[in-house]
Amino acid sequence: MLQSPVLTALNHLLAQADWARGRLRPFAGRQARIELPPLPTLSFAVDEEGYLRSTEEGGADVSIILSALPLLALGNPEQAFKQAHISGNADFADSLGFVLRNLRWDFEEDLSRLVGDIAAHRIAGLLTGLFAWQRETAARLGENLSEYLAEEQGVLLRPSEISAFTDDLNQLRADLARLEQRIGRLSR
Structure with a gap:
């Protein structure tokens, strides 16, 4: 159900990244399974060109269980993969994890096919600025809130x-230890 669109999107990203397909090519024929509860399990194999092909669930060479769905939703795959449970072939898992952590969508390239290069560049600049503004605003809001709660409240x-x-x-502990030693010496 969800597997086909996800693999299509990943293959689209792989088509834009020769380095990623090159990193996956040596593992042609190997199967992987990614679990991200509560979403359905994603099972796939790497083909000879470095793309991902759908497979049935079964004997996977690598199994990755991600339990940090909120981190992925917030666009932080690095943190999500730090909390992942990975089992299976170490080389394949390392390459697959590296590709999934570093694969990025070049939306400007896709947009240029629809509206042209100049318009796509300007729209991408506008969107990048808008998202940067939102991140900066959220950071400032957090700083101001923490300052208000610390200073004012x-x-x-x-x-x-x-x-x-x-x-x-720590000074009180040291003083207490010295006092206990003095009491011990006086009581003897």
């Missing part, structure tokens, strides 16, 4: 305050 502690508290606590 006193709900959060600044790192310097936590560090000072930790230093005071």
